[in-house]
Amino acid sequence: AQQASYSGSGRRVMIVGGDGYCGWATALHLSARGYAVSIVDNLCRRTFDLQLGLDTLTPIAPIHTRVKRWGQVAGRDIDLRIGDICDFEFLSEAVQAFRPDAVVHFGEQRSAPYSMIDRARAVFTQHNNVIGTLNVLFAIKEFAPDCHLVKLGTMGEYGTPNIDIEEGYITITHNGRTDTLPYPKQGGSFYHLSKVHDSANILFASRAWKVAATDLNQGVVYGVATEETMADPLLINRYDYDGVFGTALNRFVVQAAVGHPLTVYGKGGQTRGYLDIRDTVRCIQIAIDNPAAKGEFRVFNQFTEQFSVNELAAIVQQQGAKAGLDVQVKSVPNPRVEAEDHYYNAKHTRLMELGLQPHLLSDNLIDSLLKFALQYKDRINTDLIKPAVDWRKTPVSSGTMQAAVAGKH
Amino acid sequence: AQQASYSGSGRRVMIVGGDGYCGWATALHLSARGYAVSIVDNLCRRTFDLQLGLDTLTPIAPIHTRVKRWGQVAGRDIDLRIGDICDFEFLSEAVQAFRPDAVVHFGEQRSAPYSMIDRARAVFTQHNNVIGTLNVLFAIKEFAPDCHLVKLGTMGEYGTPNIDIEEGYITITHNGRTDTLPYPKQGGSFYHLSKVHDSANILFASRAWKVAATDLNQGVVYGVATEETMADPLLINRYDYDGVFGTALNRFVVQAAVGHPLTVYGKGGQTRGYLDIRDTVRCIQIAIDNPAAKGEFRVFNQFTEQFSVNELAAIVQQQGAKAGLDVQVKSVPNPRVEAEDHYYNAKHTRLMELGLQPHLLSDNLIDSLLKFALQYKDRINTDLIKPAVDWRKTPVSSGTMQAAVAGKH
Ligand SMILES: NC(=O)c1ccc[n+]([C@@H]2O[C@H](COP(=O)([O-])OP(=O)(O)OC[C@H]3O[C@@H](n4cnc5c(N)ncnc54)[C@H](O)[C@@H]3O)[C@@H](O)[C@H]2O)c1
Ligand SMILES: NC(=O)c1ccc[n+]([C@@H]2O[C@H](COP(=O)([O-])OP(=O)(O)OC[C@H]3O[C@@H](n4cnc5c(N)ncnc54)[C@H](O)[C@@H]3O)[C@@H](O)[C@H]2O)c1
Numbered sequence: 105a106q107q108a109s110y111s112g113s114g115r116r117v118m119i120v121g122g123d124g125y126c127g128w129a130t131a132l133h134l135s136a137r138g139y140a141v142s143i144v145d146n147l148c149r150r151t152f153d154l155q156l157g158l159d160t161l162t163p164i165a166p167i168h169t170r171v172k173r174w175g176q177v178a179g180r181d182i183d184l185r186i187g188d189i190c191d192f193e194f195l196s197e198a199v200q201a202f203r204p205d206a207v208v209h210f211g212e213q214r215s216a217p218y219s220m221i222d223r224a225r226a227v228f229t230q231h232n233n234v235i236g237t238l239n240v241l242f243a244i245k246e247f248a249p250d251c252h253l254v255k256l257g258t259m260g261e262y263g264t265p266n267i268d269i270e271e272g273y274i275t276i277t278h279n280g281r282t283d284t285l286p287y288p289k290q291g292g293s294f295y296h297l298s299k300v301h302d303s304a305n306i307l308f309a310s311r312a313w314k315v316a317a318t319d320l321n322q323g324v325v326y327g328v329a330t331e332e333t334m335a336d337p338l339l340i341n342r343y344d345y346d347g348v349f350g351t352a353l354n355r356f357v358v359q360a361a362v363g364h365p366l367t368v369y370g371k372g373g374q375t376r377g378y379l380d381i382r383d384t385v386r387c388i389q390i391a392i393d394n395p396a397a398k399g400e401f402r403v404f405n406q407f408t409e410q411f412s413v414n415e416l417a418a419i420v421q422q423q424g425a426k427a428g429l430d431v432q433v434k435s436v437p438n439p440r441v442e443a444e445d446h447y448y449n450a451k452h453t454r455l456m457e458l459g460l461q462p463h464l465l466s467d468n469l470i471d472s473l474l475k476f477a478l479q480y481k482d483r484i485n486t487d488l489i490k491p492a493v494d495w496r497k498t499p500v501s502s503g504t505m506q507a508a509v510a511g512k513h
Numbered sequence: 514a515q516q517a518s519y520s521g522s523g524r525r526v527m528i529v530g531g532d533g534y535c536g537w538a539t540a541l542h543l544s545a546r547g548y549a550v551s552i553v554d555n556l557c558r559r560t561f562d563l564q565l566g567l568d569t570l571t572p573i574a575p576i577h578t579r580v581k582r583w584g585q586v587a588g589r590d591i592d593l594r595i596g597d598i599c600d601f602e603f604l605s606e607a608v609q610a611f612r613p614d615a616v617v618h619f620g621e622q623r624s625a626p627y628s629m630i631d632r633a634r635a636v637f638t639q640h641n642n643v644i645g646t647l648n649v650l651f652a653i654k655e656f657a658p659d660c661h662l663v664k665l666g667t668m669g670e671y672g673t674p675n676i677d678i679e680e681g682y683i684t685i686t687h688n689g690r691t692d693t694l695p696y697p698k699q700g701g702s703f704y705h706l707s708k709v710h711d712s713a714n715i716l717f718a719s720r721a722w723k724v725a726a727t728d729l730n731q732g733v734v735y736g737v738a739t740e741e742t743m744a745d746p747l748l749i750n751r752y753d754y755d756g757v758f759g760t761a762l763n764r765f766v767v768q769a770a771v772g773h774p775l776t777v778y779g780k781g782g783q784t785r786g787y788l789d790i791r792d793t794v795r796c797i798q799i800a801i802d803n804p805a806a807k808g809e810f811r812v813f814n815q816f817t818e819q820f821s822v823n824e825l826a827a828i829v830q831q832q833g834a835k836a837g838l839d840v841q842v843k844s845v846p847n848p849r850v851e852a853e854d855h856y857y858n859a860k861h862t863r864l865m866e867l868g869l870q871p872h873l874l875s876d877n878l879i880d881s882l883l884k885f886a887l888q889y890k891d892r893i894n895t896d897l898i899k900p901a902v903d904w905r906k907t908p909v910s911s912g913t914m915q916a917a918v919a920g921k922h
Contacts, residue, residue, distance in 0.1 A: 223601065227644055230710075234710070235640060238636055238703075267687040267691065268688050268690070274685070281677070281856070282675070283675035288695045294717075301709075305639075305706055307699070313905065441720060441721045500652075
């Protein structure tokens, strides 16, 4: 396991979205390594679960309890500020009071299906993400101009072009002239598009105001355990497996645990980048320890391996067998609008060059996911795994998750 | 002059932003040609003038008066709906009641300097434009699925790349593979970026919901007169010359009229596409008469000529001389963050192929602008022409236009 190195001494890091899946693990990882950490979160992610009738597989403690327990376990205080970054008064106070050297911005609505449930949630997603990020840019410009913004983007911003995906920029020769331009983006949901918008806004702020920014186009993150989140039951991280917040891999592992066939959407050729949550936290630390220059908009593709959905299913099948499970696979109609069979070759060398040592999925699937699915099997509600949101529909009237109340009859 | 041809018979066109500069001229142009026209506008553009202490050079009548007068002059009724497209209830009612065959969407905050005044106006601009457009997409998808969306973008979405600017898409060969992808965008203000976001959202909606969409990346529009807006003094169009809403060309002409040197920002090599308002209205008609297919996201670059700021100044100088004016030119510090000396070659053949016959600036400057500047010379407040907004500042506290109250002392 990665040894805690105290590279963080004295560095002040604000984690926006620090109660979330990636943010919580990152907050503890950095706190353990001597960074002064402040968590900013409005807990809307927990509210979404409440409203849709969903729940994490692993029982997570309230944020106040988590932070208090971490103080007891690690002897380190985390500063906690509950509020909405779309509220600029709140955000300015937080930035002025905490004086961050780096802001790591995880604080967005991060589910593609959620953004496609209905019009109100599509609008909420783009408003929350775009305006929240604008506010973060303004707060940095005004109150912490030397602060490094580390912003979470997604590999989904690129879509699935028929050419290699580069890290943020591409050099194009056209009619005899050459320029290096932002890589063309094709977001496949209102969520993914909100990240595309963010990237364009941050690029501009870096040019106009000399903000130092790193955009981490992250792949799909998996795994429950990091060293710190496993240090105490009250520190455990979330595991989403439902049709709205759960990724295909998380759902497959839960399906394997309960003996349900793995539900592949359509042909299963959909290929994406993936990484272990233990690599996410390291990537963030690497980005902070090697900051962008003022006025630089730096883009890293943050993932370690790429898999098609069919390849994921095969890994779950094979690793499931090791755990004594007989795993079946079936195809279900694809609720998304996406290519199911496409070229995919995305670069991801820049974080490796800065020292990232990847955990690989096939070595770690059981430890990172399957053992949790088996441990918390009694908490699984299989009704929640079904595709819940249809990309082609997205009604203008407010949608509810019927799945969550199904099975009550 | 372009003869009114009744190609519009029976076609129903909703003009969002129909009280604005382009929208008003377009509404009358189409109404005169037999299209059934509905204007949707919340009049926020007039409110911005009120709040900032600005005014159009030409005195424009209230929208209700304008529409009534048009009915008397042309014998044609225009349907008028005052409301905000960010209010989905209002928009749905309008779309369901009017049942448009085409929606022409001009209804956005359209000034780059306005979007850079302060944080609140940056946020307003992106919220108003992005959410308004999302609502238009949802309303079409739900209530008028066969309706053609004609959306006004801007040439400013492309920025100033060092390669030729294509119309919306570019074919890239990279590492031996080829794809045609959305042209990379680099918006140079929060306003321009809002249009970049819109384009990405509309592309997605065309794919996911099969919306038929045309994105018109318009250049800078100039000119006061169209046949219809000159038919009666109560129908006259606006002429913005202030530092927030006025374009460089509009300001230069007003400066020439009052004997003030033309104020070139920086080196003056900034090159952009331009078109006469009489061509704008024709472009819209062409787009409506040749609709995009369902599921198609079609992009036209809508301008007729490209000029650098120095070239504009030279034209104003030369044409001013014809009108007996001695026009001087000076450089002032550039309040924007932009390249002042750059390559620029933007394609604009698609609208020409569909029949556009351009009015050219040097032939028309006097008739289209200078005669109005001279006619309304008494209404000119030269304090308003100064650069009012500094791209590098954009404070988080609310900005006011000191220029508007200057000169009172
Ligand atoms: N989990 C993944 O697989 C993955 C993959 C790619 C990118 N990302 C990105 O990484 C980031 C974190 O993802 P996650 O999986 O941890 O998501 P998460 O939903 O678990 O965490 C996001 C946190 O941000 C908070 N938040 C949202 N809007 C906020 C606002 N306006 N003000 C304050 N707090 C707000 C939420 O309450 C939540 O705690 C997101 O930006 C996401 O898009 C995640
Ligand atoms: N004028 C130009 O040179 C130019 C150049 C390129 C692109 N464009 C684009 O063309 C369109 C029209 O430009 P314009 O110069 O006529 O601008 P304008 O400001 O004169 O007109 C826009 C109109 O839209 C209305 N509006 C704005 N937000 C609205 C909302 N939420 N709900 C209802 N109505 C709303 C305003 O009240 C205004 O009447 C804009 O989208 C602009 O970005 C204009």
